Amino acid sequence: xxxxxxxxxxxxxxxxxxxxxxxxxxxxxxxxxxxxxxxxxxxxxxxxxxxxxxxxxxxxxxxxxxxxxxxxxxxxxxxxxxxxxxxxxxxxxxxxxxxxxxxxxxxxxxxxxxxxxxxxxxxxxxxxxxxxxxxxxxxxxxxxxxxxxxxxxxxxxxxxxxxxxxxxxxxxxxxxxxxxxxxxxxxxxxxxxxxxxxxxxxxxxxxxxxxxxxxxxxxxxxxxxxxxxxxxxxxxxxxxxxxxxxxxxxxxxxxxxxxxxxxxxxxxxxxxxxxxxxxxxxxxxxxxxxxxxxxxxxxxxxxxxxxxxxxxxxxxxxxxxxxxxxxxxxxxxxxxxxxxxxxxxxxxxxxxxxxxxxxxxxxxxxxxxxxxxxxxxxxxxxxxxxxxxxxxxxxxxxxxxxxxxxxxxxxxxxxxxxxxxxxxxxxxxxxxxxxxxxxxxxxxxxxxxxxxxxxxxxxxxxxxxxxxxxxxxxxxxxxx
Amino acid sequence: xxxxxxxxxxxxxxxxxxxxxxxxxxxxxxxxxxxxxxxxxxxxxxxxxxxxxxxxxxxxxxxxxxxxxxxxxxxxxxxxxxxxxxxxxxxxxxxxxxxxxxxxxxxxxxxxxxxxxxxxxxxxxxxxxxxxxxxxxxxxxxxxxxxxxxxxxxxxxxxxxxxxxxxxxxxxxxxxxxxxxxxxxxxxxxxxxxxxxxxxxxxxxxxxxxxxxxxxxxxxxxxxxxxxxxxxxxxxxxxxxxxxxxxxxxx
Numbered sequence: 214x215x216x217x218x219x220x221x222x223x224x225x226x227x228x229x230x231x232x233x234x235x236x237x238x239x240x241x242x243x244x245x246x247x248x249x250x251x252x253x254x255x256x257x258x259x260x261x262x263x264x265x266x267x268x269x270x271x272x273x274x275x276x277x278x279x280x281x282x283x284x285x286x287x288x289x290x291x292x293x294x295x296x297x298x299x300x301x302x303x304x305x306x307x308x309x310x311x312x313x314x315x316x317x318x319x320x321x322x323x324x325x326x327x328x329x330x331x332x333x334x335x336x337x338x339x340x341x342x343x344x345x346x347x348x349x350x351x352x353x354x355x356x357x358x359x360x361x362x363x364x365x366x367x368x369x370x371x372x373x374x375x376x377x378x379x380x381x382x383x384x385x386x387x388x389x390x391x392x393x394x395x396x397x398x399x400x401x402x403x404x405x406x407x408x409x410x411x412x413x414x415x416x417x418x419x420x421x422x423x424x425x426x427x428x429x430x431x432x433x434x435x436x437x438x439x440x441x442x443x444x445x446x447x448x449x450x451x452x453x454x455x456x457x458x459x460x461x462x463x464x465x466x467x468x469x470x471x472x473x474x475x476x477x478x479x480x481x482x483x484x485x486x487x488x489x490x491x492x493x494x495x496x497x498x499x500x501x502x503x504x505x506x507x508x509x510x511x512x513x514x515x516x517x518x519x520x521x522x523x524x525x526x527x528x529x530x531x532x533x534x535x536x537x538x539x540x541x542x543x544x545x546x547x548x549x550x551x552x553x554x555x556x557x558x559x560x561x562x563x564x565x566x567x568x569x570x571x572x573x574x575x576x577x578x579x580x581x582x583x584x585x586x587x588x589x590x591x592x593x594x595x596x597x598x599x600x601x602x603x604x605x606x607x608x609x610x611x612x613x614x615x616x617x618x619x620x621x622x623x624x625x626x627x628x629x630x631x632x633x634x635x636x637x638x639x640x641x642x643x644x645x646x647x648x649x650x651x652x653x654x655x656x657x658x659x660x661x662x663x664x665x666x667x668x669x670x671x672x673x674x675x676x677x678x679x680x681x682x683x684x685x686x687x688x689x690x691x692x693x
Numbered sequence: 694x695x696x697x698x699x700x701x702x703x704x705x706x707x708x709x710x711x712x713x714x715x716x717x718x719x720x721x722x723x724x725x726x727x728x729x730x731x732x733x734x735x736x737x738x739x740x741x742x743x744x745x746x747x748x749x750x751x752x753x754x755x756x757x758x759x760x761x762x763x764x765x766x767x768x769x770x771x772x773x774x775x776x777x778x779x780x781x782x783x784x785x786x787x788x789x790x791x792x793x794x795x796x797x798x799x800x801x802x803x804x805x806x807x808x809x810x811x812x813x814x815x816x817x818x819x820x821x822x823x824x825x826x827x828x829x830x831x832x833x834x835x836x837x838x839x840x841x842x843x844x845x846x847x848x849x850x851x852x853x854x855x856x857x858x859x860x861x862x863x864x865x866x867x868x869x870x871x872x873x874x875x876x877x878x879x880x881x882x883x884x885x886x887x888x889x890x891x892x893x894x895x896x897x898x899x900x901x902x903x904x905x906x907x908x909x910x911x912x913x914x915x916x917x918x919x920x921x922x923x924x925x926x927x928x929x930x931x932x933x934x935x936x937x938x939x940x941x942x943x944x
Contacts, residue, residue, distance in 0.1 A: 639781070641781045642781050642782075642783055644741075644743060644744075644765065644781075645777065645780070645781040645783070646766075646783075646791075646795075647742070647764070647765035647766045647769065648741050648742075648765055648766075648768075648769050648774075648775050648777075649769055649791070649792075649795040649851065649855070650766050650769035650770045650795045650796075650798045650799045650802070650855070651766060651794055651795055651798050652764075652766045652798070653766075655794065655798070659783070659786050659790075659791070659794060660783060660786065662785070662786070663783055663784055663785025663786035663834065664784065664785050665785070666785040666786075667785070
């Protein structure tokens with residue numbers, strides 16, 4: 214008999230989240246609950262200077278006055294912030310030598326395909342691995358040091374480069390920016406820090422790998438990337454989590470600072486556990502990502518989002534300097550009962566600023582996928598230009614795609630273009646592939662990858678292949 | 694090569710094919726002609742395995758196998774090729790990537806090694822010249838933004854790359870100007886061998902000036918009502934389909 218879409222549906226139902234294992238690693242974990250005492254404790258555990266503690270406490274006080282935002286097109290039971298643990302660290306800290314790292318954690322890294330083995334690392338990617346709340350190991354540190362590049366865990370940066378952290382933290386995402394950002398600023402545990410000195414072109418991809426392992430913990434990491442004048446860096450971020458029945462919270466902050474003539478390319482492949490096919494479990498991904506561009510600077514966000522039960526995320530650019538450029542390339546896939554409300558904000562402040570937004574949503578199953586974007590042209594931003602293309606691809610008839618574009622132009626010289634399409638994978642396309650000997654499952658992969666190609670092309674090579682595979686795994690081919 | 698026996702097929706309960714009998718042997722070219730609505734395209738769809746059509750009676754033997762028992766992709770892998778009347782666009786998927794996937798799927802099915810990059814590029818070069826297809830088109834997305842003529846040439850290019858046993862050309866001449874028609878027909882003629890066979894489905898005799906058939910069949914109202922040599926096509930052109938209709942009023 215012919216292989217039908219129903220067969221495919223059945224087959225794909227069996228396909229499970231590949232990264233859903235848990236690691237049995239002893240953890241040093243705070244009891245659930247959040248108050249000033251907990252914040253003191255976190256800060257003390259990390260041996261932080263006074264100003265860092267003050268920063269956290271200020272954030273906590275503003276967070277207490279805030280309410281959780283409800284404007285996003287997502288529905289989920291409210292998180293009980295008092296039931297979460299705000300700090301979890303593997304007991305054996307592997308910040309010194311590779312040999313000291315818990316073998317169980319090494320096995321975890323192997324499973325995730327992360328090589329910290331610098332001898333064997335042919336891929337030329339420097340990795341910072343963040344396990345639950347703590348950064349475990351950063352590779353290639355020595356080599357980068359020769360160029361004056363600082364790439365280390367956030368905690369180390371607070372200890373070793375306090376002047377840089379103090380100067381830049383919270384300058385793009387202030388503590389009171391939004392509910393989740395305030396929470397993160399109060400309780401953030403670790404993350405990555407990166408500084409590229411003037412005129413230096415970082416010779417390798419820098420990468421952070423995030424993993425939530427412990428149950429009932431929130432992961433709150435911070436990434437701060439500072440590209441000094443005329444420098445360049447390409448930064449990658451990957452995320453996975455074990456399959457757990459309960460929801461896990463991930464509320465991160467990423468701040469990018471591109472000084473005059475600098476360029477930052479920031480790529481994310483997000484594959485947090487999306488919940489099972491009935492919509493049980495999964496990660497709540499409430500992330501604030503923002504970058505600021507000074508004169509002639511450029512920030513480019515590329516994201517492939519296939520995971521998380523609920524995603525709330527808008528990587529944005531503040532185009533402050535004249536002639537600065539902001540880009541946002543996104544593929545967001547939702548399946549089963551996943552919900553994503555994602556997009557970007559391009560804030561044009563400087564003259565001749567340019568922004569490009571390419572957003573590709575793919576919805577399958579019972580999922581909901583929303584694009585929310587703001588293009589804001591301020592009154593001094595003469596000759597600002599924006600191009601937005603926002604496409605949605607629907608698979609099956611149970612899912613939803615939504616677009617919420619906001620445009621505010623206060624300068625009459627602004628040029629703003631917005632294009633949007635919605636399409637379905639056609640029976641005709643699939644049959645055409647079948648007739649050339651390509652089965653339905655492969656045909657869907659081919660069509661989806663073709664659809665997302667513009668964005669996938671923006672990813673560094675190693676990641677593009679990974680991302681393609683991810684798209685294949687995450688899609689249940691409910692076509693019709 | 695293919696043996697169609699008393700084939701009946703319907704769509705949404707309406708019978709379109711009402712007992713087709715046809716045998717095509719290796720090395721032969723058969724033309725199937727007929728007025729609009731006679732079931733020509735349905736026949737090609739049923740042979741290729743489109744699911745909307747239900748086969749209610751009859752059998753089709755393809756190279757010793759029961760064709761109707763195979764999935765559409767397995768039919769293709771066994772060597773059945775359909776040149777579509779309306780080729781489909783697949784944005785973002787390059788022609789090259791599409792064809793490489795198709796060829797390797799077929800090879801895997803036949804337990805053969807995947808095609809090497811060198812061999813593949815050699816094939817692309819050779820076969821695209823055959824249909825005078827601009828090499829730029831080979832790198833563009835499948836049929837996206839192609840002109841009508843380019844789409845049809847691309848179909849023949851794909852046919853050349855996949856070297857099928859049996860090719861069915863479904864109204865390949867529709868929408869082609871005379872130059873494009875000549876190029877497409879030349880391509881088909883060059884691909885002809887004693888080991889493969891072609892079924893040309895067309896409304897007009899015009900294409901048959903270029904692709905000369907060994908047999909011509911006239912399809913009317915879901916049945917083959919007349920068969921003959923290539924002169925039948927010319928007779929049909931002169932007398933028009935009304936001639937067939939008036940002879941078959943009882944149908």
